[in-house]
Amino acid sequence: MTDLTWSVAWEIELDDAAHAGIAALLGRAYAQPQRFTGGRSWAGARPEVRVVARDGATPVAHAGIVRRFLRTLPEGRDVLVGDVGLVAVDPAHHRRGLGTALMARVVDVLVDLDVPFGFLSCGPAVEPFYRAAGWTRLPGVRVHLVDTHHRARVDEDPAMVHAAGRPLSAWPATRVLARDGQLV
Numbered sequence: 512m513t514d515l516t517w518s519v520a521w522e523i524e525l526d527d528a529a530h531a532g533i534a535a536l537l538g539r540a541y542a543q544p545q546r547f548t549g550g551r552s553w554a555g556a557r558p559e560v561r562v563v564a565r566d567g568a569t570p571v572a573h574a575g576i577v578r579r580f581l582r583t584l585p586e587g588r589d590v591l592v593g594d595v596g597l598v599a600v601d602p603a604h605h606r607r608g609l610g611t612a613l614m615a616r617v618v619d620v621l622v623d624l625d626v627p628f629g630f631l632s633c634g635p636a637v638e639p640f641y642r643a644a645g646w647t648r649l650p651g652v653r654v655h656l657v658d659t660h661h662r663a664r665v666d667e668d669p670a671m672v673h674a675a676g677r678p679l680s681a682w683p684a685t686r687v688l689a690r691d692g693q694l695v
């Protein structure tokens with residue numbers, strides 16, 4: 512892991528070859544190569560910025576971030592977050608701390624972006640990974656979102672936050688969030 516090189520790249524800085532490498536990693540990590548065909552390195556919303564670790568030229572860890580406002584319901588209070596997704600580590604590198612190192616760099620980027628909080632939703636099975644990386648589950652929170660098939664639905668999966676520019680104590684006490692864009 513010491514030989515890996517890390518980069519933080521804005522979306523417009525990535526060329527076709529970079530997208531192809533990331534798409535291949537996402538296909539391996541999610542075991543869904545058909546979902547990331549044609550150099551398409553995203554599933555729903557395209558990230559604005561990506562954190563990538565490479566072994567030589569090959570991406571082995573990746574996370575995407577897009578800044579957006581969530582809304583609390585029913586109040587309608589806006590909450591600026593760095594919405595994190597497409598978190599993936601090459602299966603050949605699992606359980607060596609690479610995912611944890613990736614999420615530490617994600618938090619660094621969130622702080623650099625000057626967003627108050629990081630936000631993500633995840634399957635229940637990987638909640639322990641995010642907890643171990645310092646993320647906090649929002650208990651009992653439902654998220655109204657637009658899924659990768661462009662359908663609005665209510666998501667009961669774990670919603671996780673991380674402090675960036677503001678302490679977690681500043682997170683609004685709400686049980687329902689609206690994310691009026693596709694998940695990353």
Ligand SMILES: CC(C)(COP(=O)(O)OP(=O)(O)OC[C@H]1O[C@@H](n2cnc3c(N)ncnc32)[C@H](O)[C@@H]1OP(=O)(O)O)[C@@H](O)C(=O)NCCC(=O)NCCS
Nearest residue numbers: 540598599600605606607608609610611633637639640643
């Ligand atoms: C989830 C993922 C990014 C973890 O990467 P990783 O490099 O293996 O993670 P780490 O080695 O840093 O794990 C740190 C700790 O997180 C927990 N953890 C790691 N992977 C986990 C998993 N799949 N499920 C539950 N807990 C997990 C463990 O407590 C682990 O510590 P341990 O190995 O000492 O038990 C990787 O398994 C992956 O890419 N999975 C497929 C894609 C995916 O599910 N992404 C998340 C979408 S929301």
